[in-house]
Structure formats: C-alpha cells, structure tokens
Amino acid sequence: MHISLKNRIKKDKKAKFGIIIVCVFVLISVFGPILVKDPYHFSIDYLRLPVAGHILGTNDLGQDVFARLVYGMRASLLVAISAGFLSTAIGTIIGTLSGFIGGAFDKVMMRIVDAFLVIPAIIFIMLVAAFLKPGIMTLIILISLFHWQGGAKIIRGQTLSLKNKNHIVSSRTFGAKKPYVLMRHIIPDLGNILVVSFIYNARAAIFLEAGLAFIGIANLSTISLGIIMHNAMKFYYLPVWIWWLVPPGIALSLILLSLTFIGTLIEKIIDPRLRNA
C-alpha cells in the first residue's frame, strides 16, 4: 500500500493540472484581497466595460467586478473546505460507528442514510434556503447536513471489511477495546477514502452553492461566484453582462475540474486496478 505520491503526481498530467489550479485558487483567496479594490465600494462609475483600473469593468452599483471575482473565489473555497470537511466528518462518524458497532445500531443508522439518499438534496436545500435566504455559514451547514449520506455508506462498507482484517483482529487479541481499535486502526486506515470523500463533498458543495446563488436563492448581499453570475443575468441586454458571467464561470469550471482530477488521482492510488486505466 505504500505508494510514492510524488511519483504518482508526476506521471498524471491531469492531476498536476488540478493541483496547480487548486494552489492558484488558494493563493488568490489568501493574498488576493490585499491587491484588489474593496468589492463593496460604490461609485458612480457603473456598468462599465473593462478599462484600466477596472480589469473586468464595474457592475450596476459601480463596484469593481474583478475584486468581486477574487472575493467570490474566496467564498467558494471557504464553502468547499468547510462543507467538505463537515459533511465528511458526519459521514465518518456515522459510517465507522455503524460498521464497527453493527447490530441494531447499524440497521437504524443505515435506514436513516437510505432516507437521506432518496430525498433529493437539492430540492430540499432549495426549499430551506428559499425560506432562510442564507448567508455563507448557514449555507455551509445546510449543504453539509444533506451531503454526508453517500460518504457514510462507503465508509461503513470499508469499516466492515477492515474490521475483520488480520492486523485489526490482532490488536483485539492484545486486549484492545473498541475505541482504541477505532481511533488507532480503523480511522487511520480509512485515510485515503476520507480524502476522496472530502474532495467530492467539497466539489459538490461549491457547485451547489454556486447553483443556488445563480438562481437567486441566497443572501444577495454576500459575494460569491454564483451571485456575480446571478447579477449578470439581470443585465443581459447590455454589453457588460458577458464580463460578469464568463470569468466567474471559467473560475468555477476550473476549480470543479481540478478537484475532480485530484479525486481521480487519489482513487487510483487507493484502488490499484484503476492505475492503468
């Protein structure tokens, strides 16, 4: 199971691309706000096409679109990391406990997971979001609450198979109690799957957040890529709208694509059968 991550990345062009893009995103999100203008700053210089000083022009309130794009990327990344982490954590807790404890607890938990799997998450989130008009934080929690079930099911299956692996059985024959086995053996052994689960959850979260904002179910006073695009749609009769729509769209596509590539790479590392595919 020991694979040099470095060599794997070197061989995989897509993964290299993905990692570079994610790094760029992270850099922009961290340092961008120092370099760009205040995205909330109103001016009378509104609905401008790109000029010097406003690389992507200005919006209907005279705010700098480029600055808003940078802040939007920051928001997207925040959603990705937080929702990805939160939903993976919920999935891990429920998945490992179900698999490890088994019995009635497992049965009840899996029926709950099934229930969550059949409820169309998007519609549910849309309903709740339409009512709450959530900010970023509420949205993160909302997304996480409806996005852990798939991961939980995979983690449970993996826990079931790990539980009967010889090295874990061995630790029980030293007198190890369940919490020890879970914390010292099962969760570390799940590592790769948790990373994949995190990446896919993060990807879904970005997409969901952007989608909800784009159709207007979000607190429109916040800044995110989806909201910038949502605003563009209101001015489709003016030439400026294309500058509001396309750059966030490209940024969104790039980050989603990158995360997919990285996810695939890690999946390949976990499952040797995929390596030559």
Added chain:
Amino acid sequence: MLKVENLVTRYGEKRILNKMSFKLDKGETISVIGESGTGKSTLGFAVLGMIGEVSENSKVEGKIEIDGFDINKLDKEDLRKLRWKKVSIVMQNIDDALNPTITVYKQIEEVLDKQENRNKKIIDILKKIDFPLNRKDAYPHQLSMGERQKILIAMAFISNPEVVVLDEPTSSLDTETKNKIIAIIKKLSENKAVILLTHDISMAKKLSNRTLVLYGGTTVEYAETKKLFKNPRHPYSRGLIRSYPDSSRTKDLQGIRGRAEFVKTGCPFYKRCTQAIDICSIKKPKLLKRNGSFIACHRGGIIPLIKMEKISKNFGKLQILNSINLTLFEGETVTILGKSGAGKTTLAKILMGLVEKDSGNIYLENKEVKRFDAEYYKKVQMVFQDTRSSLSHRMKILDIVMEPLVVQDIGTRQQRTGKAKKVLSEVQLPSSRSFLNEYPHHLSGGEIQRIVIARALMLEPKLLIADEPTSALDASVQAKILKLLNNIQENRGLAILFITHDLDLAKKVSDRIVKLENGIIS
C-alpha cells in the same frame, strides 16, 4: 534391606544432600537421576559410609540402614568389614579405579580377602560377566574400557553383597558394549538391592523399577520408572528427559534454562523453573504423594495451563467442533493436526475469543474463563496464519512490536522501547534504530514471522497459539523459526498450541499430537 532416612550430607558449609529418604527391598533397582553435581555420587559414598574418606570436614546426618546396621553409627573397622560383603560399589571413573600394577585376577581376589574356593568363585564370576578367561592375567592397561568396566562389576558382585551401588557404570562406553554391560548387571543384580546413579536415562529405563529424580540434593520426584519417563510430573524431571536423546521421540532436544545454582531457601529448582510462583523462593516444598508418585512442588507438578472442556461449535447446520476436550500443560507443545476445514483455526479462534463457542468451558490455570479481557490476553497470545496481513502497513516495526504494551497501558515509552529491543533480540532480529523505523513491507517473510512472534511475546504469555506459523516460509527459514520457538519454550516455559496439516512438521515440534477430524479430537 536398605533404608535411607532424612539423609543430610555436608562438605564444609555446603549442604549436598538434603533430607533424602527412600527404601529399597531385595530384587529392586532404583535409579537416581539428575544433572552433574546434584549429589548422586555423594549418595553413593554415603551408602558405603565413605563420606568421611572423601572429604575431611564433611558431616553426615540421618540414617542409612543396611540389613539392620546403621552405617552412620559404625566405626571404621566395622565399616570395612561391611564393605564388599554387604554393600559394594562400581566406581564411576574406570581409569583410576583399578590398580595398574597388578593383574585383574589378583584385584578381584583382593575383594575376597582370605575366603576359600577363591579360584572357583573368580572363574565363576568371570564367566558370568562374559570375560575371556585367557585374559585374566592381563594388567588393566592391556584391557579395553568395556573389559575394565566388567572387571569392576565383577569385583562389586563377587562377594554376593546385598546392596550394590552403581555409579555411572557405563559412561564413556559405546552403545553395543553398554547394552552388554546392562544385560550383565541385570543378570547379576537379581535378589540384590541396587542403586543406580546415572544421568543416562536410557539405562535407568532399562534397569530400574523405580526412579528418583535428584536436584540440588533434594528429591523432586520419585515414582515408578515407567510412569515417570512416560509422564514426568515435575518440571525438572521433564526438562531432564527432554534433553536426553531418545529415538522414540521426534521432537528436538531441549535443555533446561539457566544453570544449576546453590539455593539457600525455597525450592532448589525455582530459579530455573518456568512456572515458579512467589512461594517457591521462600518455602521448600515437601515431597508429597500425588497420584501414586511423590512430587516436591508447590504447584503440584507441571500445571495444566489451559483446559478445554466439551467445546462445540456449529456454523448454521454445519458442525465444526463436537465436544472437544483438550488440556495443555505448562511448557509443552501440542499439535492439532487436521485437514483444511477440519476446524483447527476455529478452535484457535475460540481460544482467542474471536469466535464465540456454542457450548463448553475453557479453564486457564484451573480458573474458568468467563470473559476474554486484557488479563486473559496477557497469558494467551496468537500468531496468525497469514502473518504479513496481521501487521498494519502504516506502522513502523517499533510501534508494531510495542502495540500490545500500548494497548495494555504497561510502562512508559522508554520502558516499552527497551522491552521491544530485548524481545527483538530474543527472536534474533536487530534492534538498531534503522531497523526499528522500517515498515513491514520492507521485510522478508522470515523477518515478518519473527516480528509477529516478538509481538506476541511482549506480554510474556504462557500460551502461544501458532496457526500454521511457517506455511508461507521456505524450508530453511521454517527450520530457523521452529528452532526459535523451541528455544523460547525452553527459556520461558511457554506452552505452544501448534496448528498444522503437516504430519512431519508436527512430529518434529510437538510433545503430543492430537488429530482433529470430523469435529472430534483423537
């Protein structure tokens, strides 16, 4: 005829024999066995009343009665008269025992003193011992070892004594000569009381009807010879028998750990005993009668370590184990032999608490096992069949080996590391820093096997269950691992439940083999 009661002998401060007692009737032979230095020869000298002549500051207490005479109360002159006529000895050292300047005929004649019919008696005995008559005038140096030994035997038996002491009568002889001598002794010793002092177990087996095991001048076990050799009950007796080559036993030879040491208090054997408990170092055990033989052991002899009683297991309608009864004693290897699917591993897993039994009881050191808890796992450990997979690929060697201590929360990290290093060297692995930081997938199959054994030994278990521990290894590595297990058993008194389908292997490693077939043990 011969009665020894509470015999104590001392050379200076050192007590050689410690309260020995036994009785011997006409026609009986008793073997006294034990390692060198346990006081066998001293017993021989004491019976002849020669202790005073061996060492000046020696002391003898207790009673040695031959035909009504108490040897210890006779004066020198009476003793001299008694010797050869009532009691005689065949000395251990053949070279020095005969006078090199006179012929062997004359030497035998000396024993008879001035009796009549000397010539006839001598010729008679020479015929009995199968000595060529034309060589009766030879000097000792002209004779072979076997012939000299025969002369010594003739001297001991010629005056028809009632008690004969044989001190290593056949050491340094080849097997053929030895067998001849044994036959001669057997013929001559009818109607006599014979004490055979030896460390040669095969001779003790052939010649004696009772055997006394001597350790540190103390009788540790005293029983009928057949019974004792078939089923020794004292750990020392077993160790002694195990270390003696015997063609009927296929298991490798094992010694007894440590070396003979003089012990002031407690059981003389406790320092070398693998099942010693606190009391063994404080109080000397009494020689007590148990099941027809005498044993001096606080634990009543070798203890039954684990006992399975009527263990049954079904998987659905399939019966795997049907009322299995099996007892494992401390320090022995029992092999469970059976085909694949016979239920060998299931039985092992039941013992490890990994599979639940349908019915039956398990007893560990005579206490019923109700829960498989940390305390239980301290005493019972297992080496799994697929050893490589029983190591976590994420962990380094040191962490793997230390894990049992971490789980049981024993010691500080430093102590754990120290212990891990010690155990690793016990299984002949390096304990260098670079090795400890390796990952298991960098190691060979043989090394992995040793790691797994080391890990199982970390808790100092009393029972090791080894499920096909060498099935994945080549023959030479397998040999090394088996030897290793054998040595560990010798040093720690570890009982091993060995599981295999290989009969030859089973014969080589085990004291007992049980066959598991159709869920039944035979």
